[in-house]
Amino acid sequence: MAAVSLRPRREPRLIRIDANKTLAVLVDATNVTVKLHYCTEPEIRSFIRCNGANCVACRTGKSVQERILIPVYLPASREMGTLSVETTRRPGALGPQLIWLQAKRKTSMAAISIHALKYKVEALKWDDEDEHFQAKVHDFRAHVTAGRVDLRRLYPKVDNDRLAKVPEFVRTLAILEGSDGGDSD
Numbered sequence: 001m002a003a004v005s006l007r008p009r010r011e012p013r014l015i016r017i018d019a020n021k022t023l024a025v026l027v028d029a030t031n032v033t034v035k036l037h038y039c040t041e042p043e044i045r046s047f048i049r050c051n052g053a054n055c056v057a058c059r060t061g062k063s064v065q066e067r068i069l070i071p072v073y074l075p076a077s078r079e080m081g082t083l084s085v086e087t088t089r090r091p092g093a094l095g096p097q098l099i100w101l102q103a104k105r106k107t108s109m110a111a112i113s114i115h116a117l118k119y120k121v122e123a124l125k126w127d128d129e130d131e132h133f134q135a136k137v138h139d140f141r142a143h144v145t146a147g148r149v150d151l152r153r154l155y156p157k158v159d160n161d162r163l164a165k166v167p168e169f170v171r172t173l174a175i176l177e178g179s180d181g182g183d184s185d
């Protein structure tokens with residue numbers, strides 16, 4: 001099985017938050033949720049999307065991580081980006097803070113950073129008449145509406161028949177389900 005390929009895509013790239021402040025304008029509630037598995041197996045070594053019913057990764061006992069994908073405008077680079085936040089409500093989690101801010105006002109800017117595993121979100125003023133902002137958001141919305149952009153595609157999808165050929169999965173399924181690793185058709 002070939003390694004998971006990362007093809008070029010239109011989806012705004014995933015933004016990594018660190019100790020430096022990242023300025024991000026929350027556009028509006030065009031968030032989507034996605035269910036992921038983190039796979040350390042050498043053939044995959046990345047997050048992949050859960051295949052739902054009969055998902056081979058689920059059958060091997062991989063935990064499911066649900067993420068909310070939030071599109072944002074990045075005023076520093078004047079491009080769109082995507083924040084991938086956990087659904088957890090633990091103190092200092094990013095998701096609830098952003099969703100609260102998103103709900104409060106139609107458009108708002110956040111300065112986001114992380115310190116000692118706690119996210120800090122400062123609400124800042126943003127001029128939503130900004131022409132670069134308007135153009136990027138307009139294009140993004142048009143792509144989403146036309147089905148050309150789906151934020152979930154930021155994470156690769158590996159079909160069940162390919163997953164069923166990953167040697168570690170084959171062996172795990174043989175132990176758990178007493179089979180030869182499941183059907184590959």
Ligand SMILES: [Zn+2]
Nearest residue numbers: 050051055058
């Ligand atoms: Zn799954």
